[in-house]
Amino acid sequence: MSPNAEYFGSYRGRFAPSPSGPLHFGSLVAALASYLDAKAHHGQWLVRIEDIDTPRMIDGADSDILATLDAYGLHWDGTVVYQSQRHALYQDTLNTLNKLGLVYPCQCTRKEIKAMGGLYDNRCRNKSLPQSQNAIRIEQHFPITGFNDAIQGRVDIPPSLAHEDYIIRRRDGLFAYQLVVVVDDIEQGITHIVRGADLLEPTARQISLFNQLKQSVPFYSHVPLAVAKPGFKLSKQNHAPAINKTNPMPTLHAALRFLGQPVDSLENYDSSKALLQHAVQNYDFNRLPKVPEIQVRPTAEDSFEFIPVHR
Ligand SMILES: [Zn+2]
Known part of the structure:
Protein backbone atom coordinates (compact mmCIF):
# COMPACT_ATOMS: atom_id res chain seq x y z
CA MET A 1 0.00 0.00 0.00
CA ARG A 86 -9.55 13.41 -28.12
CA HIS A 87 -8.14 16.18 -30.29
CA ALA A 88 -10.99 18.53 -29.33
CA LEU A 89 -10.08 18.15 -25.65
CA TYR A 90 -6.42 19.00 -26.27
CA GLN A 91 -7.35 21.88 -28.58
CA ASP A 92 -9.65 23.30 -25.86
CA THR A 93 -6.74 23.38 -23.43
CA LEU A 94 -4.48 24.97 -26.04
CA ASN A 95 -7.17 27.60 -26.72
CA THR A 96 -7.49 28.34 -23.01
CA LEU A 97 -3.73 28.78 -22.65
CA ASN A 98 -3.74 30.90 -25.79
CA LYS A 99 -6.44 33.22 -24.41
CA LEU A 100 -4.35 33.64 -21.27
CA GLY A 101 -1.42 34.67 -23.46
CA LEU A 102 0.69 31.78 -22.18
CA VAL A 103 1.61 30.14 -25.47
CA TYR A 104 3.51 31.33 -28.52
CA PRO A 105 4.78 30.04 -31.84
CA CYS A 106 8.44 29.20 -32.25
CA GLN A 107 10.29 28.35 -35.43
CA CYS A 108 13.68 27.48 -33.94
CA THR A 109 15.16 24.44 -35.60
CA ARG A 110 16.87 21.56 -33.84
CA LYS A 111 20.17 22.89 -35.18
CA GLU A 112 19.53 26.36 -33.75
CA ILE A 113 18.67 24.90 -30.35
CA LYS A 114 21.84 22.86 -30.44
CA ALA A 115 23.74 26.10 -31.02
CA MET A 116 22.02 27.55 -27.91
CA GLY A 117 23.72 24.79 -25.91
CA GLY A 118 21.06 22.10 -26.31
CA LEU A 119 18.30 23.87 -24.41
CA TYR A 120 15.95 26.34 -26.00
CA ASP A 121 16.48 29.79 -24.43
CA ASN A 122 12.91 31.13 -24.74
CA ARG A 123 13.99 33.64 -27.39
CA CYS A 124 10.75 33.54 -29.41
CA ARG A 125 8.51 34.60 -26.50
CA ASN A 126 8.04 38.13 -27.79
CA LYS A 127 8.15 37.53 -31.52
CA SER A 128 4.81 37.49 -33.30
CA LEU A 129 5.19 34.46 -35.54
CA PRO A 130 2.24 32.77 -37.25
CA GLN A 131 0.75 29.79 -35.35
CA SER A 132 0.49 27.55 -38.38
CA GLN A 133 3.65 25.84 -39.62
CA ASN A 134 5.34 26.53 -36.29
CA ALA A 135 5.71 24.70 -33.02
CA ILE A 136 3.73 26.12 -30.10
CA ARG A 137 5.53 26.56 -26.79
CA ILE A 138 4.15 27.33 -23.35
CA GLU A 139 5.73 30.04 -21.22
CA GLN A 140 7.17 28.31 -18.20
CA HIS A 141 5.87 30.23 -15.20
CA PHE A 142 5.81 27.23 -12.86
CA PRO A 143 9.32 25.78 -13.12
CA ILE A 144 9.85 22.63 -11.08
CA THR A 145 13.46 22.20 -10.06
CA GLY A 146 12.82 19.08 -8.00
CA PHE A 147 10.15 16.77 -6.65
CA ASN A 148 9.84 13.68 -4.49
CA ASP A 149 9.00 10.41 -6.13
CA ALA A 150 7.41 7.87 -3.80
CA ILE A 151 9.86 5.15 -4.93
CA GLN A 152 12.88 6.87 -6.47
CA GLY A 153 13.09 9.61 -3.81
CA ARG A 154 14.30 13.14 -4.50
CA VAL A 155 14.62 14.04 -8.17
CA ASP A 156 16.50 17.25 -8.99
CA ILE A 157 15.99 18.97 -12.33
CA PRO A 158 18.67 21.32 -13.71
CA PRO A 159 17.29 24.90 -13.41
CA SER A 160 17.90 25.67 -17.10
CA LEU A 161 15.78 22.66 -18.06
CA ALA A 162 13.11 23.57 -15.51
CA HIS A 163 12.80 27.09 -16.96
CA GLU A 164 12.71 26.06 -20.61
CA ASP A 165 9.49 26.97 -22.43
CA TYR A 166 8.53 23.61 -23.85
CA ILE A 167 6.60 22.52 -26.90
CA ILE A 168 2.93 21.64 -26.45
CA ARG A 169 2.06 21.40 -30.14
CA ARG A 170 4.61 20.24 -32.62
CA ARG A 171 5.44 21.89 -35.91
CA ASP A 172 3.70 19.01 -37.70
CA GLY A 173 0.47 19.87 -35.86
CA LEU A 174 0.52 16.93 -33.41
CA PHE A 175 -0.08 17.75 -29.77
CA ALA A 176 3.00 17.03 -27.68
CA TYR A 177 3.12 14.18 -25.17
CA GLN A 178 3.57 16.56 -22.21
CA LEU A 179 0.30 18.32 -23.00
CA VAL A 180 -1.89 15.34 -23.79
CA VAL A 181 -0.76 13.21 -20.86
CA VAL A 182 -1.61 15.94 -18.36
CA VAL A 183 -4.90 16.88 -20.04
CA ASP A 184 -5.89 13.21 -20.04
CA ASP A 185 -4.87 12.65 -16.43
CA ILE A 186 -6.95 15.69 -15.41
CA GLU A 187 -9.96 14.70 -17.52
CA GLN A 188 -9.84 11.10 -16.25
CA GLY A 189 -9.47 12.19 -12.62
CA ILE A 190 -6.25 10.25 -12.12
CA THR A 191 -5.00 10.43 -8.52
CA HIS A 192 -2.01 8.06 -8.72
CA ILE A 193 0.50 7.50 -11.48
CA VAL A 194 2.63 4.38 -11.23
CA ARG A 195 4.87 3.90 -14.27
CA GLY A 196 8.39 3.19 -15.46
CA ALA A 197 11.32 5.32 -14.35
CA ASP A 198 12.05 6.35 -17.95
CA LEU A 199 9.34 8.97 -17.33
CA LEU A 200 10.92 10.25 -14.12
CA GLU A 201 12.45 13.44 -15.53
CA PRO A 202 9.43 14.42 -17.72
CA THR A 203 7.37 14.27 -14.51
CA ALA A 204 8.73 17.70 -13.52
CA ARG A 205 7.14 19.32 -16.58
CA GLN A 206 3.93 17.46 -16.02
CA ILE A 207 3.79 18.76 -12.43
CA SER A 208 4.41 22.28 -13.71
CA LEU A 209 1.56 21.92 -16.22
CA PHE A 210 -0.83 20.68 -13.51
CA ASN A 211 0.14 23.80 -11.54
CA GLN A 212 -0.26 26.04 -14.59
CA LEU A 213 -3.74 24.61 -15.20
CA LYS A 214 -4.56 25.00 -11.47
CA GLN A 215 -5.23 21.30 -10.98
CA SER A 216 -4.12 19.05 -8.15
CA VAL A 217 -1.00 17.05 -8.91
CA PRO A 218 -1.33 13.26 -8.82
CA PHE A 219 0.82 11.10 -6.59
CA TYR A 220 3.83 9.80 -8.58
CA SER A 221 5.64 6.48 -8.14
CA HIS A 222 8.22 5.32 -10.68
CA VAL A 223 9.10 1.64 -10.73
ZN1 LIG B 1 11.98 29.86 -31.46
Whole structure:
Protein backbone atom coordinates (compact mmCIF):
# COMPACT_ATOMS: atom_id res chain seq x y z
CA MET A 1 0.00 0.00 0.00
CA SER A 2 1.48 3.35 -0.93
CA PRO A 3 1.88 5.83 1.92
CA ASN A 4 -1.09 8.08 1.18
CA ALA A 5 -3.95 6.10 2.62
CA GLU A 6 -6.36 9.06 2.45
CA TYR A 7 -7.05 8.11 -1.16
CA PHE A 8 -8.50 4.81 -0.04
CA GLY A 9 -11.62 4.19 -2.11
CA SER A 10 -11.24 7.22 -4.40
CA TYR A 11 -8.03 6.08 -5.99
CA ARG A 12 -7.86 6.25 -9.79
CA GLY A 13 -4.79 4.87 -11.49
CA ARG A 14 -4.03 4.14 -15.11
CA PHE A 15 -1.86 2.28 -17.56
CA ALA A 16 -1.16 4.23 -20.74
CA PRO A 17 0.63 2.18 -23.40
CA SER A 18 1.45 3.49 -26.84
CA PRO A 19 0.39 1.04 -29.55
CA SER A 20 3.79 0.89 -31.24
CA GLY A 21 4.06 -2.88 -30.81
CA PRO A 22 2.95 -5.80 -28.61
CA LEU A 23 3.44 -5.76 -24.83
CA HIS A 24 6.90 -6.97 -23.83
CA PHE A 25 8.18 -7.80 -20.37
CA GLY A 26 8.99 -4.16 -19.55
CA SER A 27 5.54 -2.89 -20.43
CA LEU A 28 3.94 -5.76 -18.48
CA VAL A 29 5.91 -4.69 -15.40
CA ALA A 30 4.54 -1.13 -15.72
CA ALA A 31 0.99 -2.39 -16.26
CA LEU A 32 1.22 -4.80 -13.34
CA ALA A 33 2.70 -2.23 -10.93
CA SER A 34 -0.06 0.29 -11.63
CA TYR A 35 -2.71 -2.44 -11.45
CA LEU A 36 -1.48 -3.80 -8.10
CA ASP A 37 -1.21 -0.37 -6.53
CA ALA A 38 -4.74 0.52 -7.70
CA LYS A 39 -6.35 -2.75 -6.66
CA ALA A 40 -4.59 -2.85 -3.28
CA HIS A 41 -6.17 0.59 -2.67
CA HIS A 42 -9.57 -0.72 -3.86
CA GLY A 43 -9.19 1.81 -6.63
CA GLN A 44 -10.12 2.05 -10.26
CA TRP A 45 -7.57 1.07 -12.88
CA LEU A 46 -8.03 2.68 -16.28
CA VAL A 47 -6.38 1.98 -19.60
CA ARG A 48 -5.60 4.74 -22.06
CA ILE A 49 -4.11 4.10 -25.47
CA GLU A 50 -1.53 6.79 -26.18
CA ASP A 51 -1.83 6.85 -29.95
CA ILE A 52 -1.32 10.58 -30.46
CA ASP A 53 2.06 10.13 -32.17
CA THR A 54 0.55 8.63 -35.30
CA PRO A 55 3.79 8.00 -37.25
CA ARG A 56 4.96 5.53 -34.57
CA MET A 57 1.68 3.57 -34.35
CA ILE A 58 1.26 0.05 -35.67
CA ASP A 59 -2.13 -1.10 -36.93
CA GLY A 60 -3.71 -3.64 -34.60
CA ALA A 61 -1.19 -3.10 -31.77
CA ASP A 62 -3.91 -1.57 -29.57
CA SER A 63 -6.19 -4.59 -29.75
CA ASP A 64 -3.20 -6.91 -29.25
CA ILE A 65 -2.20 -4.98 -26.10
CA LEU A 66 -5.76 -5.15 -24.75
CA ALA A 67 -6.00 -8.88 -25.50
CA THR A 68 -2.69 -9.41 -23.68
CA LEU A 69 -3.84 -7.47 -20.59
CA ASP A 70 -6.98 -9.57 -20.64
CA ALA A 71 -5.00 -12.82 -20.89
CA TYR A 72 -2.98 -11.76 -17.84
CA GLY A 73 -6.15 -11.02 -15.86
CA LEU A 74 -5.39 -7.28 -15.81
CA HIS A 75 -8.98 -6.20 -16.33
CA TRP A 76 -9.52 -2.46 -16.60
CA ASP A 77 -12.36 -0.35 -15.26
CA GLY A 78 -14.52 1.73 -17.57
CA THR A 79 -13.99 2.32 -21.25
CA VAL A 80 -10.58 2.37 -22.88
CA VAL A 81 -9.74 5.89 -23.99
CA TYR A 82 -7.85 6.64 -27.23
CA GLN A 83 -5.88 9.85 -27.46
CA SER A 84 -6.43 9.95 -31.23
CA GLN A 85 -10.14 10.54 -30.53
CA ARG A 86 -9.55 13.41 -28.12
CA HIS A 87 -8.14 16.18 -30.29
CA ALA A 88 -10.99 18.53 -29.33
CA LEU A 89 -10.08 18.15 -25.65
CA TYR A 90 -6.42 19.00 -26.27
CA GLN A 91 -7.35 21.88 -28.58
CA ASP A 92 -9.65 23.30 -25.86
CA THR A 93 -6.74 23.38 -23.43
CA LEU A 94 -4.48 24.97 -26.04
CA ASN A 95 -7.17 27.60 -26.72
CA THR A 96 -7.49 28.34 -23.01
CA LEU A 97 -3.73 28.78 -22.65
CA ASN A 98 -3.74 30.90 -25.79
CA LYS A 99 -6.44 33.22 -24.41
CA LEU A 100 -4.35 33.64 -21.27
CA GLY A 101 -1.42 34.67 -23.46
CA LEU A 102 0.69 31.78 -22.18
CA VAL A 103 1.61 30.14 -25.47
CA TYR A 104 3.51 31.33 -28.52
CA PRO A 105 4.78 30.04 -31.84
CA CYS A 106 8.44 29.20 -32.25
CA GLN A 107 10.29 28.35 -35.43
CA CYS A 108 13.68 27.48 -33.94
CA THR A 109 15.16 24.44 -35.60
CA ARG A 110 16.87 21.56 -33.84
CA LYS A 111 20.17 22.89 -35.18
CA GLU A 112 19.53 26.36 -33.75
CA ILE A 113 18.67 24.90 -30.35
CA LYS A 114 21.84 22.86 -30.44
CA ALA A 115 23.74 26.10 -31.02
CA MET A 116 22.02 27.55 -27.91
CA GLY A 117 23.72 24.79 -25.91
CA GLY A 118 21.06 22.10 -26.31
CA LEU A 119 18.30 23.87 -24.41
CA TYR A 120 15.95 26.34 -26.00
CA ASP A 121 16.48 29.79 -24.43
CA ASN A 122 12.91 31.13 -24.74
CA ARG A 123 13.99 33.64 -27.39
CA CYS A 124 10.75 33.54 -29.41
CA ARG A 125 8.51 34.60 -26.50
CA ASN A 126 8.04 38.13 -27.79
CA LYS A 127 8.15 37.53 -31.52
CA SER A 128 4.81 37.49 -33.30
CA LEU A 129 5.19 34.46 -35.54
CA PRO A 130 2.24 32.77 -37.25
CA GLN A 131 0.75 29.79 -35.35
CA SER A 132 0.49 27.55 -38.38
CA GLN A 133 3.65 25.84 -39.62
CA ASN A 134 5.34 26.53 -36.29
CA ALA A 135 5.71 24.70 -33.02
CA ILE A 136 3.73 26.12 -30.10
CA ARG A 137 5.53 26.56 -26.79
CA ILE A 138 4.15 27.33 -23.35
CA GLU A 139 5.73 30.04 -21.22
CA GLN A 140 7.17 28.31 -18.20
CA HIS A 141 5.87 30.23 -15.20
CA PHE A 142 5.81 27.23 -12.86
CA PRO A 143 9.32 25.78 -13.12
CA ILE A 144 9.85 22.63 -11.08
CA THR A 145 13.46 22.20 -10.06
CA GLY A 146 12.82 19.08 -8.00
CA PHE A 147 10.15 16.77 -6.65
CA ASN A 148 9.84 13.68 -4.49
CA ASP A 149 9.00 10.41 -6.13
CA ALA A 150 7.41 7.87 -3.80
CA ILE A 151 9.86 5.15 -4.93
CA GLN A 152 12.88 6.87 -6.47
CA GLY A 153 13.09 9.61 -3.81
CA ARG A 154 14.30 13.14 -4.50
CA VAL A 155 14.62 14.04 -8.17
CA ASP A 156 16.50 17.25 -8.99
CA ILE A 157 15.99 18.97 -12.33
CA PRO A 158 18.67 21.32 -13.71
CA PRO A 159 17.29 24.90 -13.41
CA SER A 160 17.90 25.67 -17.10
CA LEU A 161 15.78 22.66 -18.06
CA ALA A 162 13.11 23.57 -15.51
CA HIS A 163 12.80 27.09 -16.96
CA GLU A 164 12.71 26.06 -20.61
CA ASP A 165 9.49 26.97 -22.43
CA TYR A 166 8.53 23.61 -23.85
CA ILE A 167 6.60 22.52 -26.90
CA ILE A 168 2.93 21.64 -26.45
CA ARG A 169 2.06 21.40 -30.14
CA ARG A 170 4.61 20.24 -32.62
CA ARG A 171 5.44 21.89 -35.91
CA ASP A 172 3.70 19.01 -37.70
CA GLY A 173 0.47 19.87 -35.86
CA LEU A 174 0.52 16.93 -33.41
CA PHE A 175 -0.08 17.75 -29.77
CA ALA A 176 3.00 17.03 -27.68
CA TYR A 177 3.12 14.18 -25.17
CA GLN A 178 3.57 16.56 -22.21
CA LEU A 179 0.30 18.32 -23.00
CA VAL A 180 -1.89 15.34 -23.79
CA VAL A 181 -0.76 13.21 -20.86
CA VAL A 182 -1.61 15.94 -18.36
CA VAL A 183 -4.90 16.88 -20.04
CA ASP A 184 -5.89 13.21 -20.04
CA ASP A 185 -4.87 12.65 -16.43
CA ILE A 186 -6.95 15.69 -15.41
CA GLU A 187 -9.96 14.70 -17.52
CA GLN A 188 -9.84 11.10 -16.25
CA GLY A 189 -9.47 12.19 -12.62
CA ILE A 190 -6.25 10.25 -12.12
CA THR A 191 -5.00 10.43 -8.52
CA HIS A 192 -2.01 8.06 -8.72
CA ILE A 193 0.50 7.50 -11.48
CA VAL A 194 2.63 4.38 -11.23
CA ARG A 195 4.87 3.90 -14.27
CA GLY A 196 8.39 3.19 -15.46
CA ALA A 197 11.32 5.32 -14.35
CA ASP A 198 12.05 6.35 -17.95
CA LEU A 199 9.34 8.97 -17.33
CA LEU A 200 10.92 10.25 -14.12
CA GLU A 201 12.45 13.44 -15.53
CA PRO A 202 9.43 14.42 -17.72
CA THR A 203 7.37 14.27 -14.51
CA ALA A 204 8.73 17.70 -13.52
CA ARG A 205 7.14 19.32 -16.58
CA GLN A 206 3.93 17.46 -16.02
CA ILE A 207 3.79 18.76 -12.43
CA SER A 208 4.41 22.28 -13.71
CA LEU A 209 1.56 21.92 -16.22
CA PHE A 210 -0.83 20.68 -13.51
CA ASN A 211 0.14 23.80 -11.54
CA GLN A 212 -0.26 26.04 -14.59
CA LEU A 213 -3.74 24.61 -15.20
CA LYS A 214 -4.56 25.00 -11.47
CA GLN A 215 -5.23 21.30 -10.98
CA SER A 216 -4.12 19.05 -8.15
CA VAL A 217 -1.00 17.05 -8.91
CA PRO A 218 -1.33 13.26 -8.82
CA PHE A 219 0.82 11.10 -6.59
CA TYR A 220 3.83 9.80 -8.58
CA SER A 221 5.64 6.48 -8.14
CA HIS A 222 8.22 5.32 -10.68
CA VAL A 223 9.10 1.64 -10.73
CA PRO A 224 12.45 0.52 -12.14
CA LEU A 225 12.68 0.38 -15.89
CA ALA A 226 13.31 -3.06 -17.39
CA VAL A 227 16.47 -2.77 -19.47
CA ALA A 228 18.32 -5.09 -21.83
CA LYS A 229 21.58 -3.58 -20.53
CA PRO A 230 22.20 -0.43 -18.45
CA GLY A 231 20.71 2.56 -20.24
CA PHE A 232 18.87 0.48 -22.86
CA LYS A 233 15.17 0.09 -22.25
CA LEU A 234 13.62 -3.21 -23.32
CA SER A 235 11.81 -2.28 -26.48
CA LYS A 236 10.83 -3.41 -29.89
CA GLN A 237 14.01 -1.73 -31.17
CA ASN A 238 16.25 -4.04 -29.15
CA HIS A 239 14.14 -7.10 -29.95
CA ALA A 240 12.31 -7.55 -26.64
CA PRO A 241 9.94 -10.41 -27.48
CA ALA A 242 6.18 -10.10 -27.12
CA ILE A 243 5.11 -11.77 -23.88
CA ASN A 244 3.41 -15.15 -23.92
CA LYS A 245 -0.38 -14.76 -24.15
CA THR A 246 -1.28 -18.44 -24.07
CA ASN A 247 0.64 -19.31 -20.90
CA PRO A 248 0.77 -16.13 -18.80
CA MET A 249 1.69 -17.71 -15.44
CA PRO A 250 5.51 -17.85 -15.71
CA THR A 251 5.82 -14.31 -17.06
CA LEU A 252 3.37 -12.92 -14.51
CA HIS A 253 5.36 -14.65 -11.77
CA ALA A 254 8.59 -13.20 -13.15
CA ALA A 255 7.08 -9.70 -13.30
CA LEU A 256 6.03 -9.97 -9.64
CA ARG A 257 9.57 -11.01 -8.71
CA PHE A 258 10.94 -8.09 -10.75
CA LEU A 259 8.73 -5.81 -8.61
CA GLY A 260 10.09 -7.39 -5.40
CA GLN A 261 6.66 -8.68 -4.41
CA PRO A 262 6.23 -11.66 -2.08
CA VAL A 263 5.36 -14.72 -4.15
CA ASP A 264 5.61 -18.45 -3.52
CA SER A 265 7.11 -20.69 -6.14
CA LEU A 266 5.09 -21.01 -9.30
CA GLU A 267 3.75 -24.53 -8.70
CA ASN A 268 1.89 -23.29 -5.60
CA TYR A 269 -0.64 -21.46 -7.78
CA ASP A 270 -3.47 -23.11 -9.72
CA SER A 271 -3.97 -20.32 -12.22
CA SER A 272 -2.73 -16.88 -13.20
CA LYS A 273 -5.94 -15.56 -11.64
CA ALA A 274 -4.99 -17.08 -8.28
CA LEU A 275 -1.46 -15.73 -8.61
CA LEU A 276 -2.70 -12.22 -9.37
CA GLN A 277 -5.21 -12.37 -6.52
CA HIS A 278 -2.41 -13.39 -4.14
CA ALA A 279 -0.30 -10.52 -5.45
CA VAL A 280 -3.04 -7.94 -4.81
CA GLN A 281 -3.71 -9.27 -1.30
CA ASN A 282 -0.02 -9.32 -0.40
CA TYR A 283 1.02 -6.18 -2.27
CA ASP A 284 3.84 -4.41 -0.49
CA PHE A 285 4.64 -0.94 -1.82
CA ASN A 286 7.79 -0.77 0.31
CA ARG A 287 9.25 -3.76 -1.49
CA LEU A 288 9.15 -2.11 -4.91
CA PRO A 289 12.86 -1.83 -5.82
CA LYS A 290 14.30 1.66 -5.33
CA VAL A 291 16.60 1.58 -8.33
CA PRO A 292 16.03 3.32 -11.67
CA GLU A 293 16.73 0.25 -13.81
CA ILE A 294 16.78 -3.53 -13.58
CA GLN A 295 18.52 -5.57 -16.22
CA VAL A 296 16.41 -8.46 -17.52
CA ARG A 297 18.24 -11.47 -18.88
CA PRO A 298 16.27 -14.30 -20.41
CA THR A 299 17.61 -17.62 -19.10
CA ALA A 300 15.13 -19.97 -20.77
CA GLU A 301 11.69 -19.72 -22.35
CA ASP A 302 9.51 -17.50 -20.09
CA SER A 303 12.31 -17.43 -17.52
CA PHE A 304 14.45 -14.44 -16.55
CA GLU A 305 17.08 -13.30 -14.12
CA PHE A 306 17.19 -9.77 -12.79
CA ILE A 307 20.20 -7.56 -12.10
CA PRO A 308 19.49 -4.19 -10.39
CA VAL A 309 21.34 -1.25 -11.95
CA HIS A 310 22.30 1.34 -9.35
CA ARG A 311 22.67 5.03 -10.14
ZN1 LIG B 1 11.98 29.86 -31.46
